[in-house]
Amino acid sequence: MFSSTRTFITRFEDLPNEIIYEIFDILDFCSTYEIFSNLNRRFHQILVLSTLSIKIDISLISKPTFRRHYKQIIMPNKHRINLLHLSNPFIVDLFFPSSQIISKFRRLETLIIDTTTTTKLANLLKQLTKLPNLSSLTIIHRNCLYNINDLYLQIFRLPALKYCKLLLSENSNYGSLPMSVSETSPIEHLVIKNKFCLNELNALLSYVPKLRYLALNHLYSLPDEQTKSFSSSLNDLTHFSMRNSRILFNELELLAKHFFHRLQIFHISTYFDVSFLNANHWERLILSYMPNLIVFDFMHTNSLNDTTQLKYENLIQQFQSSFWFERQWFFTYTFY
Structure with a gap:
């Protein structure tokens, strides 16, 4: 007989850091910071101490x-x-x-x-x-x-x-832009x-x-100033x-x-x-x-x-x- 166990994630904070980073990257950072930075130590580190x-x-x-x-x-x-x-x-x-x-x-x-x-x-x-x-x-x-x-x-x-x-x-x-030398x-x-x-x-x-x-x-274009050639x-x-x-x-x-x-x-x-x-x-x-x-x-x-x-x-x-x-x-x- 074989037995298997499955892990179900039921809370947002159970998500791995990689997923959290992806979610926070989509959200407005200022709002995210205010909501999560003081929620717990982990989120504080992700938002405040991270170099991302x-x-x-x-x-x-x-x-x-x-x-x-x-x-x-x-x-x-x-x-x-x-x-x-x-x-x-x-x-x-x-x-x-x-x-x-x-x-x-x-x-x-x-x-x-x-x-x-x-x-x-x-x-x-x-x-x-x-x-x-x-x-x-x-x-x-x-x-x-x-x-x-x-x-x-x-x-x-x-x-x-x-x-x-x-x-x-x-x-x-506004005059003419000079040619680049x-x-x-x-x-x-x-x-x-x-x-x-x-x-x-x-x-x-x-x-x-x-x-x-x-x-x-x-x-x-201006009718009295037609361009005749380009040098660029x-x-x-x-x-x-x-x-x-x-x-x-x-x-x-x-x-x-x-x-x-x-x-x-x-x-x-x-x-x-x-x-x-x-x-x-x-x-x-x-x-x-x-x-x-x-x-x-x-x-x-x-x-x-x-x-x-x-x-x-x-x-x-x-x-x-x-x-x-x-x-x-x-x-x-x-x-x-």
Whole structure:
């Protein structure tokens, strides 16, 4: 006869440390700390004496609660924080009464901030250069930046940055970003969600030669300042996204000629320029400059009336040729 025994875990504290770590990693650290740190010696050791990294995410919170968390939990554990997400603009000012404080977060790898204070942001970026492990930066800035180029330059000086996402409000008279002579950034993944002018793109890309992923959500061109050439190079670019783009097809062709030879994934949405609906133009562009393209995601929006609808239907039908079927790229359209 064989006998077997089974152990059933009926209490949370009976879970092994490895599982506890996984659970605490999912939960908000400040709340977890307040609930469990004084529950028993084991949880106190896990939360207070551990060297494991922690994530801090602060959004909706009262000032008294924030001040308590800041003093009792965040600052005593600043050496363990590897992710800091401050999605409340008013909390940013409270979190960094002095911009030098951020340099004490030596383990920080990811910083996400939503701020309204231009001076605070500029000073903060200068201190970020002292963080050797900061590899991911997201900035949302809702007030006017009178010199957005200074902000770009400060970001490009961050020594370990690989991922950068920006949503900025800028003054229209901020001048041109200078071309990089020798200064380059290690950024590989760049997302710019604010408006960006095509004639500034060459200078911007001169700072980020290692880009693999580029997303420009509001790329536009000026009719009296058309871009004629690019001197920067992106030999590793495989993913390019252009949402809400307002450039001409011949300007896109210029981009493709210089940057798209290794491109595998291309997302683009455009408005009004009917040349984007010329399937022959697309076939020539892809065959000439995008030989490695796998994913082609294209959306075009335009204004129609009864007399132009048939014209557009005929243009769209051109995308039903063998060129598109062989690549398993299929198109749908809607008139409304």
